[in-house]
Amino acid sequence: MNPRVSICLALYRRLASAYPHEFRMLYGGDLDRLGEDAIPEVSRRYGLLGLLRLLADISIRLPATYFTEIRQDTVYALRKLAQSPGFTAVAVLSLAIGIGMCCVALSESQSIAGPPPGVRDPAALVTIRGQVSYPYFERYRDQHQAVANATAFLGLVPFAVAFTGDKHTRAERIYGHLVSPEYFTTLGVTPAAGRFFAPETEKPGMPPVVVISDRFWRKHLGADPLAVGRTLRLNGSMATIVGIGPKDFLGIWPANPADLFVPLTCAGSLAPELGGDPLHAQDREIFRVVFRLPQGVPIPAAEAALDAATRSLDRENGIQNDRDRKGRVVRLIPAGTVMYMTPDLTAYIRTFNIVLWTLVLSLLCANLASLLLARGSQRRREIAVRLSVGASRPRLVRQFLTESVLLSFSGGVAGIALAYGLARAINSMPVPSATPFEFNCQPDFHVLAITLAVALAAGIGFGLAPALSSVRADIGLTLKQGAQAPLVGYRRFGLRNLFVVGQMTASLMLLLLTWYMVTGFLNSAHLDPGFETANLNLISLDPVRDGYSAEATAALLSGLPEELSRVTGVRGVTLTDSVPFAGLAAEQANTRVSASAGAGKTGQVLHAVFRERIGAGYFVTLGVPLLGGREFDRRDQQLDDSSETKGAPAIPAILNQTAAHELFGAEEPIGRRVREGEMNYTVVGLTHDVQSGLLMTKTVATVFLPLTASAFRSNPAQRATILVRGSAGRDTLTAVRRQLASLHPDLTIFNVHTMQEDLDRMNSFVKWDSAIYVILGLFALLLASIGLGGVTAYAVVRRRKEIGIRMALGAGSRQVQGLVMREGTVLVVVGSVLGLGGGLTLWRVLSSASDVLARTFSKRADDPLLFYGAPLLLAGLAMLACYLPARRATDIDPVSALREE
């Protein structure tokens, strides 16, 4: 034979033998024979080109034939899935919810802990936990072995920004950072236009300059190409724009976005925060510092160097700083995240979310596994029939694979859609916060890919497992015994039951954790505000930024309550420097208070105390009765608490119960002296604990100090809030605004709202958060019940003949039900015990890992409602899921069950 022909024939045979099994069964021989006939004739007629054409034809047709089969498989799979809509809906929905929620939660933690946009190599950035004074920062900056670059900044700080020089233009309140010249070099940011700051250019006494963000440039300056060189009026002073930041850059921690960057060297008139020359004050610990570590220097080494520098500075200045548990006065934490993250918060976000979502994902996989395994077993007879009429094993396996892929894929697509929907909902959720807080949650591609891959692998793996074992099974036996023939590799109390126990355990753990979370949240949501919120209005003012001098501000604020109390309908007016229920206020106003033990000695020291400066009549206006003593009056506001002078009257302070108890124990606090900062105060009053802020189920020690004129001078006051108590049925707020506008037309007022709105905003946030966890808990319950129900239903099918025989021999329906439920009960009990143990262990581990979690979780792990309620609820539902197929078992007609096989 012509060698060309024989080579072509060999290739043709090879390709023909690769056709799908069923095609080969029908046309295989014919196709071979045709090739043998045609190839010599084609060679004769068309030569080599003809042979190549013939081979090309079969090479193209081969994949097309497979494609046709896959299409048939898909259509068949869709028909099969449509035949059992319950199974399909449960599988797709549970996949979708599981994938969607897992993905969005992990993406959320990823985006909170993720790097800030526009910053070079954020992993090398660290910050000192807490705040430091500027002279200390200057010493740190010189530690060149430990740090490559360092910057100090104040922020967020508000600016009253006007776009024209005209003093009567209405100013907008925009937030920014007051930064040391090294800010941008440390962060590794390059300007999109103009220049940034440098130690050479930014010197005290230079004309004020400002760098604006790209966002500010677009939103407020209409992307003006000539923006660099323009002037803005900031807090009443003119400042020249020298540079524009790169796209997306909103400062080091963009969760609290900064649009303006002003050098710290600017005058105190431009930034009231810089009043009193904090750049040279050792005791003004108000600056955040960020370091860029040199390559190869780990955080502990840098921390040790900075710690040594701090101690030597402390010695020089005669300051006694407390060391932490590891003997350090300085703690470095990673700074390259979108928000300032204390290790606590990091632990909360990383550990808790990951633990929670691993549980959800494994629950989902276990549920899918038991559903698919049960379904696979039910279809063993179908497989046996198809095998016996000539279907190939690979084809059957492929059929099952198609179904699993289809199922997992639809669940995956729905899950991705859900993830995007949830992310959008989370982004649109109002976050109760006094300063701007922006958070952009986008489903993370890696998280999405991993979650999807796990779910798909589980779906495909568990869908394929029964098919693989079924096609290996003895066809004859299966046909005879139906669904009851033993599966290769599966024992009676095997894998499926193991999955159910795993599922019960995981879902109970999840239920307990979410329950802890929700009760914790609800505790903080349903907290008693401690005062009457009706008709209480809040108006914020910032006279300093409207160009008022410190003296004018003090005069204005001391006169305001009286001016406003004359407005009709106003029942009371008072001032405060912070807002009750300011939301996520955990970092605000942290100060240290110590009790004087007499004779110049220091007694008990409290480290994390909330300091609130309040005006006269604060508690009366709020409607909070004092537990003892008196509250501040107008005379207290006239006192000077900027420095201590001998013989001056003592400055009063009011403590809440927690602070009093922690400082003085059971002793009477009134009349005692306490020290805050550099000043001594005399306790004149004692008030109830009023909870403030979110995640604060523990009440926090609070010291109330009078809002004095000097406080306004020395304190970098962010603003003052006027609290106005109106009368029911009157629009007091409008009247007060009108009065303010007529008396002080140059005053910008902002954040005008009622206390009730504040509370509602916070409650809606809490409700939202709780709702997510409630959904999660219910999801766990539902999945576990479905899983158990499915397995029990499968057991009934499997034991149909046995039940038939028992009933034929006289077993009653109760006995049959008992028989079916016994197996389910064992699974439920084992799962509940494991889940309860696991849940409590997780609660302990997580609480000790994160203080935020410990505060958020409800206080008692052994809350009887939780401890007995959760397992009982789950077990109850599971038993119900078990009971339904058990009842169906009693409907089995013994005669037909026996005859059927």
Add this chain to the structure above:
Amino acid sequence: MSRDPRDFLPIHNNWFHILLSLVGAEQHGYGIMQEVLERTNGTVRLWPATLYGSLKRLIGDGLIEESDERPVAELDDARRRYYKLTKLGRTVLELECERLQEMVRMMQKKRKQEAY
């Protein structure tokens, strides 16, 4: 329920040639291939894989079927399969021929009009 023969119109060129080859005689694959080649003076060649793809579809749609009758033993090859037209196949082929004739008539009419 059998499909309406009109649903198949117009039929694919390859299908037309295969159906035409089976009119009046049962054929095996190679036979069909040869007949089409001769009838079209070598212009239409049904390559083996294409031919069997079409045969499978034609059987699936019920236009042809496998024949049980086989030639005498000495001429037979057990591997070969023989195909014949079904009633539906015959109808579809006739309808297709009518359709083509109608088109030819239309064209001729148009030409005559142009000639005037």
